[in-house]
Amino acid sequence: MDDQELIRLAVEARTRAYAPYSHFQVGAALLAADGTVYQGCNIENAAYTPSNCAERTAFFKAVSESCQRFRAIAIVGGPEGGSLQLTAPCGVCRQVMMEFCDPETFRILMADERGQQKEYLLKELMPESFSAADLALCTGERMKISHPEPDSLRCASAVAKRVSPAPGDPGGEYEAKSSRQLDFEEKKTKEESAWIKVSGTT
Ligand code: THU
Numbered sequence: 001m002d003d004q005e006l007i008r009l010a011v012e013a014r015t016r017a018y019a020p021y022s023h024f025q026v027g028a029a030l031l032a033a034d035g036t037v038y039q040g041c042n043i044e045n046a047a048y049t050p051s052n053c054a055e056r057t058a059f060f061k062a063v064s065e066s067c068q069r070f071r072a073i074a075i076v077g078g079p080e081g082g083s084l085q086l087t088a089p090c091g092v093c094r095q096v097m098m099e100f101c102d103p104e105t106f107r108i109l110m111a112d113e114r115g116q117q118k119e120y121l122l123k124e125l126m127p128e129s130f131s132a133a134d135l136a137l138c139t140g141e142r143m144k145i146s147h148p149e150p151d152s153l154r155c156a157s158a159v160a161k162r163v164s165p166a167p168g169d170p171g172g173e174y175e176a177k178s179s180r181q182l183d184f185e186e187k188k189t190k191e192e193s194a195w196i197k198v199s200g201t202t
Contacts, residue, residue: 094125
């Protein structure tokens with residue numbers, strides 16, 4: 001599945017948009033890790049708030065079919081009867097992406113009528129995001145991992161370190177740290193070593 005085909009499937013999905021209130025029609029095509037594509041369109045409602053974006057329609061279709069691993073999403077949008085304009089996912093959809101996608105690798109493609117394209121990684125559109133890793137940190141909970149893993153592992157937006165049992169044993173408890181916390185600690189270490197170096201030479 002190449003990017004052009006994924007965009008074509010988003011354009012096709014947009015033809016099914018139900019947007020009688022905003023008259024802004026959006027289509028999405030979500031590429032799963034196994035190669036399956038889930039299409040979605042925006043679905044509005046007279047009460048406004050129950051409206052759903054094209055991206056979330058695609059995600060919810062996929063997850064309700066037991067699919068939870070994704071590689072990329074193509075998004076196209078524009079006014080009804082008008083031309084496509086580069087359409088970025090809204091904040092709520094970005095948060096839904098954070099739940100199921102690796103921000104380091106998940107690609108978000110946008111395209112317009114003139115063949116202009118933009119591509120981002122989820123981490124670029126969702127910096128400093130809130131995710132499952134934050135919950136593990138806030139509550140002091142430990143991530144329980146039931147299969148053999150190395151002593152530390154990196155998942156979507158967290159790094160987990162084995163805390164028990166002894167390294168090498170299967171299973172055990174891992175302490176989770178969000179990438180944000182790690183960034184902070186790495187910077188602090190760098191600053192400290194820079195400071196030590198400076199004070200050592202004066
Ligand atoms: N919309 C989407 O479906 N996806 C986006 O990325 C932006 C906005 C929809 C929601 C609503 O139905 C219409 O576009 C106008 O906001």
